[in-house]
Amino acid sequence: MKDFIHHLDKAFENRLRLGIMSVLMVTESADFNHLKESLGATDGNLASHLKALEKTGYVSMEKRFVGRKPNTSYSATEQGREAFKKHLSALEALIKGSM
């Protein structure tokens, strides 16, 4: 039985979401523009996938002012980091099982 399928998280079943988590796993937090540039995403696409990840509790958002300018930054939650690690090990099992 291909167990890895049941360990793959539906919340990460999208390239952009994989990209978002991959950036947030290796940084404390990242603001919208940094995510947009590093992932080559459009505003709308990035905003909708960030919202979906927030809804699942895997990403948190913080709004603050940097000088006079409003700034929105995103971080992976502890729950998000754990879920993504689990997803990555299921992907590793997939890769090993497909060689």
Add this chain to the structure above:
Amino acid sequence: MKDFIHHLDKAFENRLRLGIMSVLMVTESADFNHLKESLGATDGNLASHLKALEKTGYVSMEKRFVGRKPNTSYSATEQGREAFKKHLSALEALIKGSM
């Protein structure tokens, strides 16, 4: 820039499709029931994802009789094998970049 995103294939952006390809990468061909049992999938879900993979040219289907009984078997095409290998290496880059 997170290049791996652009090397991830949208056709494989689904757990069951990953499972189908993973089975077909290590077998010459597999019939519908074998795929259904080894992936724990429902008839409808499996049929629709197999059809989608056929449409992209990544999977081929063969209908024949085994004794008196009709049998439908599926195989990964050469194109499908190449595309899935490329997808897996992009996933490996994702995993490495998220540690």
